[in-house]
Amino acid sequence: MSGRATHRPTYRAARVGRPLVTLGGLLLAWWAVSRFAGIPAYLLPDPGSVAVALWTQRTLLAWSTLTTLTETVLGLLIGTALGGLCALAMVFSGRIRRWLMPMLLLSQAVPVFALAPLLVLWFGFGIASKVVMAVLVIFFPVAASFADGLARTETGWLELARTMGASPASLLLRVRLPAALPAFASGLRVATAVAPIGAVIGEWVGAASGLGYVMLNANARIQTDLMFAALLVLATMTVLLWTLVDRALRWLLYWVPDAQDDRHPA
Amino acid sequence: MNAVGQPRDHAAPPSLRLLGLSLRYDGRVLFADLSLTIEAGRFVVLLGPSGVGKSSLLRIAAGLAAPDSGRVEAGDGRPLSGRIAYMGQQDLLFPWASVIRNVTLGDRLRGARPDHERALSLLERVGLADRAAALPAELSGGMRQRVALARTLYEDRPFVLMDEPFSALDTVTRSRVQDLAAELLSGRTVLMITHDPLEACRLGDVLVVLAGSPATLGPPIAVPGAAPRPPDDPELLRTQGRLMRMLTG
Numbered sequence: 001m002s003g004r005a006t007h008r009p010t011y012r013a014a015r016v017g018r019p020l021v022t023l024g025g026l027l028l029a030w031w032a033v034s035r036f037a038g039i040p041a042y043l044l045p046d047p048g049s050v051a052v053a054l055w056t057q058r059t060l061l062a063w064s065t066l067t068t069l070t071e072t073v074l075g076l077l078i079g080t081a082l083g084g085l086c087a088l089a090m091v092f093s094g095r096i097r098r099w100l101m102p103m104l105l106l107s108q109a110v111p112v113f114a115l116a117p118l119l120v121l122w123f124g125f126g127i128a129s130k131v132v133m134a135v136l137v138i139f140f141p142v143a144a145s146f147a148d149g150l151a152r153t154e155t156g157w158l159e160l161a162r163t164m165g166a167s168p169a170s171l172l173l174r175v176r177l178p179a180a181l182p183a184f185a186s187g188l189r190v191a192t193a194v195a196p197i198g199a200v201i202g203e204w205v206g207a208a209s210g211l212g213y214v215m216l217n218a219n220a221r222i223q224t225d226l227m228f229a230a231l232l233v234l235a236t237m238t239v240l241l242w243t244l245v246d247r248a249l250r251w252l253l254y255w256v257p258d259a260q261d262d263r264h265p266a
Numbered sequence: 267m268n269a270v271g272q273p274r275d276h277a278a279p280p281s282l283r284l285l286g287l288s289l290r291y292d293g294r295v296l297f298a299d300l301s302l303t304i305e306a307g308r309f310v311v312l313l314g315p316s317g318v319g320k321s322s323l324l325r326i327a328a329g330l331a332a333p334d335s336g337r338v339e340a341g342d343g344r345p346l347s348g349r350i351a352y353m354g355q356q357d358l359l360f361p362w363a364s365v366i367r368n369v370t371l372g373d374r375l376r377g378a379r380p381d382h383e384r385a386l387s388l389l390e391r392v393g394l395a396d397r398a399a400a401l402p403a404e405l406s407g408g409m410r411q412r413v414a415l416a417r418t419l420y421e422d423r424p425f426v427l428m429d430e431p432f433s434a435l436d437t438v439t440r441s442r443v444q445d446l447a448a449e450l451l452s453g454r455t456v457l458m459i460t461h462d463p464l465e466a467c468r469l470g471d472v473l474v475v476l477a478g479s480p481a482t483l484g485p486p487i488a489v490p491g492a493a494p495r496p497p498d499d500p501e502l503l504r505t506q507g508r509l510m511r512m513l514t515g
Contacts, residue, residue, distance in 0.1 A: 156358045159330050163352040164421065166375035174375055178362045255362040255401055 045225040050232070053225040060214065061233050067210040069237060071127055071199040075134020079195070080188060082135065083142030087184075090143075091150040091176070104143060112136045113201050120206040130202035130210070137198035138191040142184070149183025150176050182256050185249045192245045196238045211237075279424030279455045281306040281341030282327070288335045289322055295480040296322055299336070302474065302483060306341060309448075309456040309493060311470030313463070313513060318481045320459045321429055327457060328352045328427050340425070351423040355430045357414040359402040365389065366398040369416045381420075388416040392446055408439035412446065419450055426451055428458040432465065441497070444468055448494035463513065467506045469493050475512050484512055 027047055033039065034046035041049065054061065086104070090097040116133060123129035153176045161175050203212025211234045218226040250256075282304040289296045296319035304310045312320050325331040327338050328350055340346050359368045369388060370380035389395045392412040394405075402410055411432060418426060431447075432440045440462075448469050460466050466473050467489055475484040487505060489495070495502045 154358075156354055156356055157360065160352065160354065160358050161371075161375050162330065163328055163350060164372040164375050165348055167377075170375050170377065175360075178360070181362075253362075255403065257403060 042222050042224050045228055049225045050228040053223070053229040054232070057226055057229060061211075061229060064209055064211045064214045064230070065233055065237055067127070068130075068196065068199050068203070068212065068234065069241075071130040071202070071210065072134055072195045072237075072241065074127075074131045075138060075198060076192060076195050078131065079135040079138030079191060080142050083139045083187070083191075084146055084184065086139070086143045087146035087150060090147050092172070104140065107136070108140050112198065116201050116205040119202065125206050125208055129205075130199045130207065133202035134195045134198035137194050141190040141194070142187040145187030145190070146180060146184040149180030152183075153179045181253055185253055185256075188249065189242070189246060192242045193238065196234060196241075200234065278306050279453070280344075281308075282425050282455050282457065283339050283341060284323070284327060284336070285339065286336040287323065287326060287333045287338075289319065289326070289331075289333050291319075291322070297476075297481040300481070300483060301336075304455050304457050305472075306455055307453055308471045309451065309458070309469055310472045310474060311466040312457060312459045312474050312476055313461070313466055313509070314476035314481070315513075316461075318476050318478075320476055323476070324427050324429050324457065324459055346425070349423050350425045350427060351418045351421040353414060353418045353426070353428040353431045355433060357402070357407075357410040359410055359413055359417075361402050363402075364398065365394060365400050365402070365405070365413050368402065368413055369420050371417060372421050385416070385420055388419050389413075391419075391450060392416045406439075408435055408443060411435055411439075411443055415443065415447060415450065424455055426454050426456045428456070430459050430461065433461065440465070441468075445494045452493070463506050463509045464497060466509065467502045468495050468497065473505070473509060475509070477513075487512075 030044075031047050034041075034044050045053075086100060090100055112133060115136065116129075119129045119132050123132055157175050157179065158171060161171055166174070199210070200212035200215075203210040204216055207213040211230045214230045215227050218224070218230065284300065284302045287300045288298045300323070302310075312323070314320050322331060326333050329338075329346065330352070338346060340349065359365075360371065363371070366382065366385050366389065367374070367380075369385040370382065373380040386395060386398060389398055392415055394409060394412055394416070397405065397409065402413070405413065411434070414431070418428075432443050435443060444465060458469065470489055471493070473487040473489060476482070477484065487509060489505050490501045491499065
């Protein structure tokens with residue numbers, strides 16, 4: 001414990017410092033290429049003009065981010081709820097599992113991107129079609145990882161609970177469910193990282209606002225600096241959302257061994 | 267005697283009878299027509315080579331597996347369900363629950379109101395009252411096994427079945443937990459599996475060796491003196507020698 005405590009400040013500095021160094025290096029390389037490689041600005045704008053676009057178009061970008069964020073978060077909430085319920089249903093009954101599993105696999109065999117035009121046709125140019133897209137992208141990782149976690153409960157725990165006279169409902173609620181939460185959390189982390197992809201694809205096909213919509217319009221008008229600005233905002237939004245979800249999961253699953261030690265042995 | 271850990275039921279616990287048990291596994295007969303009676307309030311230790319079927323026998327007694335034939339019954343003729351406490355090789359503590367919640371697990375699983383006071387006094391007996399709020403991950407292996415022992419005792423069952431419960435502990439910790447187990451389990455009808463002849467001789471009233479294919483039970487060895495016996499007790503050493511000859515012979 002004491003060894004860990006003394007390492008903490010160095011570890012924190014490294015955790016914050018490393019991405020900053022990477023980011024700085026990337027910015028420098030970007031600036032150097034755009035300045036000295038003779039690439040025209042409409043193909044690769046320099047960081048300065050992207051910063052200017054970020055500032056001058058801040059209102060448009062802020063509103064667009066709000067749209068994309070709303071679609072992503074709604075998609076995450078609905079997709080996680082549906083995926084979680086689906087996993088529970090599959091564990092609860094073998095018959096439900098046999099019916100649902102082929103449909104789940106089929107849903108993954110059809111690329112979601114190919115469905116986008118159809119979804120826009122069905123659900124309109126508004127927010128609904130993007131939420132459905134995000135739900136479709138999120139559903140599988142959540143359902144698959146949670147179902148896996150529920151099915152792999154430590155046999156010893158189940159047997160112990162049985163010798164104690166636990167009912168099937170109690171086994172599910174007090175043993176299987178908490179035991180599967182780490183697997184569920186892994187699924188949710190993946191889902192959070194991919195959810196904005198669903199929303200943006202939906203916006204590309206047909207929308208009236210959102211970061212994907214801004215990108216598509218900027219592309220058509222060869223405003224590459226604005227495209228880059230929208231891309232940067234999207235990436236930042238995704239990273240922040242992921243960090244928020246990751247923090248919340250760590251706090252909720254306080255008992256799961258801290259994976260940080262494995263990931264950062266130095 | 268009404269100390270914590272002693273059966274609250276003042277009547278002596280009944281005996282446990284395994285009658286004519288047979289089990290096949292993978293087309294091989296593990297044991298056939300096997301019978302063993304654990305006399306009321308006695309501590310019986312089952313020894314034998316790995317894979318001979320000791321754990322299967324214990325799992326059948328615990329109601330976790332069904333035999334191909336034979337039955338398990340209590341000496342008083344009442345049903346066994348709800349009267350057996352089981353302790354496995356691993357501590358099987360739930361990592362998400364605090365120590366005290368692990369001890370009261372049985373009540374919470376049955377939807378009954380946990381008796382925190384009794385759980386705390388049991389934790390005090392195993393020397394962990396100050397760790398009641400800790401998570402299992404914060405405890406050492408010996409502490410975790412002591413929590414598992416408290417959880418087993420919290421169930422307050424007349425029959426206690428244990429499958430190598432202390433095998434994962436180092437020698438010193440194991441000896442301490444054995445002392446505790448001997449003290450806290452006295453008065454219950456206990457069947458324990460172990461690979462450790464010294465552990466068997468320290469804790470058991472009667473030792474039985476399961477060996478052969480199909481496996482049969484050797485003649486019971488009675489260990490004189492009250493458990494926990496000191497490891498250098500001459501009677502214990504003599505019994506251990508006899509046991510070793512049976513196990514290796």
